[in-house]
Amino acid sequence: MHSTITKIDAEQADFTDPLRSYRDRFDLPDGVLYLDGNSLGALPKTVRQRVAKTISEEWGEQLIRSWNTADWVHLPQRVGRKIANLIGAGDGSVVTADSTSINLFKVLSAALDLNPGRSKIISERDNFPTDLYIAQGVAKQIGKGHRLVLSDAPSDIPDMLDEDAAVLMLTHVNYRNGYRHDMAALTKMAHDKGILVIWDLCHTAGAMPVDLTGAGADFAIGCGYKYLNGGPGAPAFLYVNPRHMGGFRQPLSGWFGHRAPFDFDPSYAPSSNIEQYLCGTPPVLAMVAMDEAMSLWDDVDMTAVRAKSVTLCDLFIQEVDSFADEFGLKLVTPRDADRRGSQVSYSCDNGYAIMQALIARGVVGDFRAPDIIRFGMTPLYLKFAEVKQAAAILRDILETRAWDAPEFQVRGAVT
Numbered sequence: 001m002h003s004t005i006t007k008i009d010a011e012q013a014d015f016t017d018p019l020r021s022y023r024d025r026f027d028l029p030d031g032v033l034y035l036d037g038n039s040l041g042a043l044p045k046t047v048r049q050r051v052a053k054t055i056s057e058e059w060g061e062q063l064i065r066s067w068n069t070a071d072w073v074h075l076p077q078r079v080g081r082k083i084a085n086l087i088g089a090g091d092g093s094v095v096t097a098d099s100t101s102i103n104l105f106k107v108l109s110a111a112l113d114l115n116p117g118r119s120k121i122i123s124e125r126d127n128f129p130t131d132l133y134i135a136q137g138v139a140k141q142i143g144k145g146h147r148l149v150l151s152d153a154p155s156d157i158p159d160m161l162d163e164d165a166a167v168l169m170l171t172h173v174n175y176r177n178g179y180r181h182d183m184a185a186l187t188k189m190a191h192d193k194g195i196l197v198i199w200d201l202c203h204t205a206g207a208m209p210v211d212l213t214g215a216g217a218d219f220a221i222g223c224g225y226k227y228l229n230g231g232p233g234a235p236a237f238l239y240v241n242p243r244h245m246g247g248f249r250q251p252l253s254g255w256f257g258h259r260a261p262f263d264f265d266p267s268y269a270p271s272s273n274i275e276q277y278l279c280g281t282p283p284v285l286a287m288v289a290m291d292e293a294m295s296l297w298d299d300v301d302m303t304a305v306r307a308k309s310v311t312l313c314d315l316f317i318q319e320v321d322s323f324a325d326e327f328g329l330k331l332v333t334p335r336d337a338d339r340r341g342s343q344v345s346y347s348c349d350n351g352y353a354i355m356q357a358l359i360a361r362g363v364v365g366d367f368r369a370p371d372i373i374r375f376g377m378t379p380l381y382l383k384f385a386e387v388k389q390a391a392a393i394l395r396d397i398l399e400t401r402a403w404d405a406p407e408f409q410v411r412g413a414v415t
């Protein structure tokens with residue numbers, strides 16, 4: 001077996017890449033092949049200046065006036081509009097706020113409130129754990145006997161959609177293996193049984209086109225720090241289908257969700273719009289970084305993003321195919337591009353040490369316990385030649401057993 005494309009082919013693909021100009025809009029350190037933008041996106045260059053300006057001028061000089069003069073107060077809606085464009089959501093249906101976990105708490109509470117008399121929340125055992133933990137917490141908090149029922153394989157889900165299911169809560173692209181659900185088909189199946197659907201778009205937004213409106217999704221959530229490049233701990237987003245707007249739906253009844261926060265009324269009166277899903281004061285510096293990062297997407301062709309993502313993943317898979325069996329790497333990401341997101345994952349022994357050895361050689365990916373090494377493909381700043389080179393370094397590390405050194409066995413708190 002041998003690799004299917006040459007270095008020259010890869011460089012040629014970079015040369016003709018319609019997205020190649022975006023690379024220069026990011027700060028990426030020399031000598032790093034960054035395959036972890038599915039965990040923390042790279043720094044868009046203009047974010048540095050924009051945040052510095054916000055600190056020195058808006059905060060330093062204008063002080064409290066900036067809530068109005070710089071319109072800080074509407075950052076959640078403004079950034080929400082930019083994200084809406086990437087996920088097929090209409091105006092006024094997305095806000096940026098809080099974390100994905102907190103936003104899930106809000107929308108799951110709302111969904112269960114909207115669908116009374118049913119007890120099941122359907123999800124997957126392999127969903128990102130915070131989603132499952134939040135569902136467990138919401139069920140306990142509501143105290144009406146809701147229970148979380150988990151599938152062990154995507155193919156089991158349709159049969160689990162019955163008359164006692166209130167909500168189907170899925171992550172569109174699985175964080176571990178990169179499997180991608182058919183959003184439109186599952187949403188329809190659920191709706192046919194009277195079930196509301198929540199999609200977690202953490203591994204989707206900014207990685208591929210999404211059409212929440214077309215799919216008829218009820219709610220969605222997602223984070224700002226992966227493919228959207230909003231920075232570590234960036235504010236998350238949430239989507240509410242306009243048909244569910246109005247009423248008092250989500251229970252974190254902070255003042256930013258009030259109809260008129262600056263009336264300072266002692267009684268809570270919910271906004272009838274997406275603002276009801278806000279809670280408290282937005283973290284302005286993080287919001288500004290997110291806002292700036294999102295401005296990079298203004299003219300991005302998402303079809304080109306998806307096409308490049310598919311080719312980057314295919315290239316990496318082909319390259320690793322030539323040595324995977326020999327070293328016990330098992331591809332756990334679907335080969336079928338229609339069933340995957342924008343990452344490639346392998347299960348293997350010694351995965352943590354292998355990833356540490358890769359990072360020491362400048363190939364940054366990550367490890368997910370118990371045995372997955374993960375490589376994220378970010379079309380805006382990753383080159384084909386880098387993906388090919390990363391596979392070659394992986395091969396070298398396996399051949400030389402470079403991973404079998406004491407310093408690569410020590411687990412950090414974050415893997």
Ligand SMILES: Cc1ncc(COP(=O)(O)O)c(C=O)c1O
Nearest residue numbers: 099100101128171175200202223
């Ligand atoms: C699918 C998914 N949901 C949620 C989260 C995390 O949520 P939070 O931003 O609240 O930490 C992640 C990653 O951290 C994720 O991959």
Ligand SMILES: Nc1c(O)cccc1C(=O)C[C@H](N)C(=O)O
Nearest residue numbers: 038039040128175176202368414
């Ligand atoms: N949210 C993260 C964090 O706080 C620290 C390190 C990594 C992350 C991640 O985003 C993990 C990620 N959601 C995952 O898919 O594993």
